[in-house]
Amino acid sequence: MHSVRATPGEGPLFAQVQALIIQRMVDGIWTPGERLPSEFALAEEFNVSQGTVRKAFDALVHENLLIRHQGRGTFIAAHSAKRELYRFFHLVSKDGVTPPPQTSRLISFERRKCSAEESRRLKISKSAHVVNIQRVRSMNKAPVIIENIVVPDALITGLGEDNEIPNELYQLYEQSYGVTIHKAIEHLHARATTRSEACHLSLIEGAPLLEIDRLAFTLDGTPVEWRVSRCDTSAHSYLSELF
Amino acid sequence: MHSVRATPGEGPLFAQVQALIIQRMVDGIWTPGERLPSEFALAEEFNVSQGTVRKAFDALVHENLLIRHQGRGTFIAAHSAKRELYRFFHLVSKDGVTPPPQTSRLISFERRKCSAEESRRLKISKSAHVVNIQRVRSMNKAPVIIENIVVPDALITGLGEDNEIPNELYQLYEQSYGVTIHKAIEHLHARATTRSEACHLSLIEGAPLLEIDRLAFTLDGTPVEWRVSRCDTSAHSYLSELF
DNA sequence: GAGTGGTCTAGACCACAGA
DNA sequence: CTGTGGTCTAGACCACTCT
Numbered sequence: 001m002h003s004v005r006a007t008p009g010e011g012p013l014f015a016q017v018q019a020l021i022i023q024r025m026v027d028g029i030w031t032p033g034e035r036l037p038s039e040f041a042l043a044e045e046f047n048v049s050q051g052t053v054r055k056a057f058d059a060l061v062h063e064n065l066l067i068r069h070q071g072r073g074t075f076i077a078a079h080s081a082k083r084e085l086y087r088f089f090h091l092v093s094k095d096g097v098t099p100p101p102q103t104s105r106l107i108s109f110e111r112r113k114c115s116a117e118e119s120r121r122l123k124i125s126k127s128a129h130v131v132n133i134q135r136v137r138s139m140n141k142a143p144v145i146i147e148n149i150v151v152p153d154a155l156i157t158g159l160g161e162d163n164e165i166p167n168e169l170y171q172l173y174e175q176s177y178g179v180t181i182h183k184a185i186e187h188l189h190a191r192a193t194t195r196s197e198a199c200h201l202s203l204i205e206g207a208p209l210l211e212i213d214r215l216a217f218t219l220d221g222t223p224v225e226w227r228v229s230r231c232d233t234s235a236h237s238y239l240s241e242l243f
Numbered sequence: 244m245h246s247v248r249a250t251p252g253e254g255p256l257f258a259q260v261q262a263l264i265i266q267r268m269v270d271g272i273w274t275p276g277e278r279l280p281s282e283f284a285l286a287e288e289f290n291v292s293q294g295t296v297r298k299a300f301d302a303l304v305h306e307n308l309l310i311r312h313q314g315r316g317t318f319i320a321a322h323s324a325k326r327e328l329y330r331f332f333h334l335v336s337k338d339g340v341t342p343p344p345q346t347s348r349l350i351s352f353e354r355r356k357c358s359a360e361e362s363r364r365l366k367i368s369k370s371a372h373v374v375n376i377q378r379v380r381s382m383n384k385a386p387v388i389i390e391n392i393v394v395p396d397a398l399i400t401g402l403g404e405d406n407e408i409p410n411e412l413y414q415l416y417e418q419s420y421g422v423t424i425h426k427a428i429e430h431l432h433a434r435a436t437t438r439s440e441a442c443h444l445s446l447i448e449g450a451p452l453l454e455i456d457r458l459a460f461t462l463d464g465t466p467v468e469w470r471v472s473r474c475d476t477s478a479h480s481y482l483s484e485l486f
Numbered sequence: 487g488a489g490t491g492g493t494c495t496a497g498a499c500c501a502c503a504g505a
Numbered sequence: 506c507t508g509t510g511g512t513c514t515a516g517a518c519c520a521c522t523c524t
Contacts, residue, residue, distance in 0.1 A: 012512060038490060049514045054491085062305070064486060070491045071521035088485055188481035190433040190451035190474075208433035208451035213480075231433075237456075238431035240483055242331055243307060255493060281509060292495045297510085313510045314502035 013048050017056035020046065025065070025076060025180075026220050032078035032174055036066070039074070065182070065219075079171045079181070088170065088184060088216075091231060092239045093139070100139040104167050107134040107146075107200070109160055111153055118150050121215060121226045129153040133165065136200050143201050144236060150226045155179055169225070170216075179224055184216040188238065191230065201232050210238060256291050260299040263289065268308070268319060268423075269463045275321035275417055279309070282317070308425070308462075322414045322424070331413065331427060331459075334474060335482045336382070343382040347410050350377040350389075350443070352403050354396055361393050364458060364469045372396040376408065379443050386444050387479060393469045398422055412468070413459075422467055427459040431481065434473065444475050453481060 010016070024030045036042070039057065043050040057074055060066040064087070067075050077083075085099050093100050114122070114130040122130070130150050137145040149169070151159075156177050159165070166172050173179040191211045198205045209230045216225040231238070253259070267273045279285070282300065286293040300317055303309040307330070310318045320326075328342050336343050357365070357373040365373070373393050380388040392412070394402075399420050402408070409415050416422040434454045441448045452473045459468040474481070 014512075040490090051515080052513060055512085057491095068491065069522085071489080071523075073490060073522095090483070090485075182486070184485040186483040186485065188431060188453065188483065189476040190453040192451050206449070208435050210431065210433040210453070233432040240333070240429040240431065242333075242427040242429065243425070257493075283509090294496080295494060298493085300510095311510065312503085314504080314508080316503095316509060 014052050014055040014059070017042075017046055017048060017053055018059055021056060021060060022065070022219065028178055030076050031178065032076050032180060034076050035073045036075065079168070079174050081168055081171070084168050084170055088181070090239045091139075091145070091236050094235050094237055102167060103138050103141075104165075105136045105138070105143075106165060107136060109133055109165070114150070114152075118226065122150070122152055122223050124152050124154075131156060131159055133160075135165075137167075139236065142235070143232075145229050145231045146197055146200050147230075148228045151224065155224060173224065179218055181216045181224060182219045184214050187213040189213070193230075197230055201230075203232060207232075209233075212238070257295050257298040257302070260285075260289055260291060260296055261302055264299060264303060265308070265462065269461075271421055273319050274421070275319050275423060277319050278316045279318065322411070322417050324411055324414065327411050327413055331424070333482045334382075334388070334479050337478050337480055345410060346381050346384075347408075348379045348381070348386075349408060350379060352376055352408070357393070357395075361469065365393070365395055365466050367395050367397075374399060374402055376403075378408075380410075382479065385478070386475075388472050388474045389440055389443050390473075391471045394467065398467060416467070423462055424459045424467060425462045427457050430456040432456070436473075440473055444473075446475060450475075452476075455481070 021030075021036075030036065037045070039050045039053045043053045046053065057066060057068070061068060065077055067077050069075065089099065091099070110132050111129060112132065114124060114126070114128050116126065118124075118130055119126045119128065124130075129152075131153050133147070133149040133151075135147050135149075136143050137147060156173065156179070159172075159176075163176070170181045173181060189211045191209050193201070193203050193205055193207045193209050195205050197203070197209065198207070203209075210233045212227075212229040212231065214225075214227045214229070215223050216227070218224050264273075264279075273279065280288070282293045282296045286296045289296065300309055300311070304311060308320055310320050312318065332342065334342070353375050354372060355375060357367060357369070357371050359369065361367075361373055362369045362371065367373075372395075374396050376390070376392040376394075378390050378392075379386050380390060399416065399422070402415075402419075406419070413424045416424060432454045434452050436444070436446050436448055436450045436452050438448050440446070440452065441450070446452075453476045455470075455472040455474065457468075457470045457472070458466050459470070461467050
């Protein structure tokens, strides 16, 4: 069969195996939560040794793309509320380190043509449409974050029409639209609260706010969501661990 | 010799090898920049196979503790200006992503008894002494950050007496005092500029500032430095990548 | 018990650096 | 040329899960 070796591709075998696995995820052949064939089965299919498949798996596990369970098998990683909390939500309460439970209140929801900036950030055509969600997130019943979320309409057709908008959007993208968020880049600034923000967050106008400007990407590097969160950091802080 | 197997310790062999290697770094037997024995040499010493040593090395390379050079050997990772920039300095210019060159201006330097808060954060005795540095960092000649740095005096005796205080302190800690910063935890807040900060940063009082509260740790988890940086984020942003 | 991943070993060959 | 890490293979045994 020589599925891998017949097309030598580039570089080490394990990297080629890795790329093939990722490609199957991108193509939707393997979906989040699904169990992969065993290491030996894949080794036979790709005509490499089991150790080579293992090495490819190892790398993908480190990238949070696969999850192994001894005795059960290897699975495509899926977003879960718990996982999401730690990976993509870095605001922690000031004293304890525990991320408090959250609720969201929708402020506005609209489907409209994208702005020039949105077109640039999301790499979509200037005439494309987007879904724009604004909401306030509360922790322990106190409003803490005001979020402005922009997603290309094409990626999530029908969102908000027949279904509720859940707290954890990334699970929704994944489960309902087959869009898996894999990476995000955040730019943080300190900004003064505007009048309308002050109203939503029970702050005074001009108070310092932490602004988190996040662009989220799928597996193949396509930007999927642009989210700007403005956070009241008087009782919380953004946690960043450097290794 | 069965150096590893004779004392079965706990868990997998490669993890024990890993721990032994880390211990030698903590003990100063192997110092930053130094070349380690080859995989085969260590395998013989520890009485394991070369593959097991390799697996231990792999993990340590992922943790930024070792660096491999094909054909040359494996080395203890050392802080370099370039490495430091990417690992522990996340402020980037707003437009380009390139971290601009920096200069520092010393505001104050003193050796004194630690405060209660400093004792708590640095886990040192309430009667211990600390070195306290305050300085302003500029990027492209404009003042951007005001830093307040507190280090236990015991760890860096003599600092600032006979030598200059360099821009990159972590290199100094490592090279002059054998203290290697391996991990840091940062808590970010938005804060209003105080009068004295406003003066140093050429801002108006009350303008929003990004405060970075960082605790830095050595290999064995000892806190070594407490640093609070207050940043003007009008032309820069704190970059955080989530995977 | 059968199947899976987890660990460990042993040996082969390659690519690179340095004397 | 020698020694190093980089890759790949093959096979053994263990620990865990499920039926």
